[in-house]
Amino acid sequence: MIKGEKGIVLLKDKLKEMGALAEQAVQRSLRAFSNRDGGLASSAKEHDKAIDELEIEIDELATDLLVTTGSAREVRLITVIMKIARNLERVGDEATTISRRVFELNQDQQTQPSLNIPEIAGRATAMLREALEALVEGDSGRARALIPRDKEIDATNKQIHRDLTQHIMAAPISAPRCLNLMVISKSIERIADHATNIAEDVVYLYEGRDIRHTGKGTVRLAEAP
Numbered sequence: 001m002i003k004g005e006k007g008i009v010l011l012k013d014k015l016k017e018m019g020a021l022a023e024q025a026v027q028r029s030l031r032a033f034s035n036r037d038g039g040l041a042s043s044a045k046e047h048d049k050a051i052d053e054l055e056i057e058i059d060e061l062a063t064d065l066l067v068t069t070g071s072a073r074e075v076r077l078i079t080v081i082m083k084i085a086r087n088l089e090r091v092g093d094e095a096t097t098i099s100r101r102v103f104e105l106n107q108d109q110q111t112q113p114s115l116n117i118p119e120i121a122g123r124a125t126a127m128l129r130e131a132l133e134a135l136v137e138g139d140s141g142r143a144r145a146l147i148p149r150d151k152e153i154d155a156t157n158k159q160i161h162r163d164l165t166q167h168i169m170a171a172p173i174s175a176p177r178c179l180n181l182m183v184i185s186k187s188i189e190r191i192a193d194h195a196t197n198i199a200e201d202v203v204y205l206y207e208g209r210d211i212r213h214t215g216k217g218t219v220r221l222a223e224a225p
Helices: 004-035 038-042 044-068 072-106 117-137 140-146 149-170 172-207
Strands: none
Touching (some): 072 172, 117 149
16 A cells, blocks of 8 residues: 555646546547547547546545545545546546547538537637646646636537527438537537536645635635645
8 A cells, every 4th residue: 555645646646647638538539520530539438448447546546545644635635636536537428428429420421510619629628728737736826717717618508509409490300410519519518617627626725715606706715734
């Protein structure tokens, strides 16, 4: 059993590796969408498995460390890392969902409706990247700054769903294709949600402040370490 500072360092390294894999999975699925690359889309399951395995390793190591640590600060760090790992695993799941829908879309030679999915995808992946960078750099201010951008992505996703619904009503034959696009847009919106969760955890980790569900400008102080 790895204990103490060595265990903490290893836990952080595993989380960084998991974050890199999750970000790569999202970028891979979106490239498959943009390039209509069925081969790239079909490789998603293999990469998702690597993310799942890392989450298990992080949970096992974190559990061992929680048993041995006597520091409240380390307990907070370990529990936050476990929460972030859970969000990263779900990011990997959403990337897999996108890839599966892309694979189905690629079987359809009809023209896809013109949408701003690439734009919402770029904003969501930027949020994820910045949340992970804020974690590594210990920059809670940067984490705070990206959280409001989630509402913009929510609004864009709703507009995409409205546009696709209208497209289905005008051309019912397009329903399967539009439904796949709706799922892709929703998965992108969920990736932004997970990025927001990670950013909130970064604030909690480095400021000791829980800013979830508290309203604008209010915080709930964590117990002092």
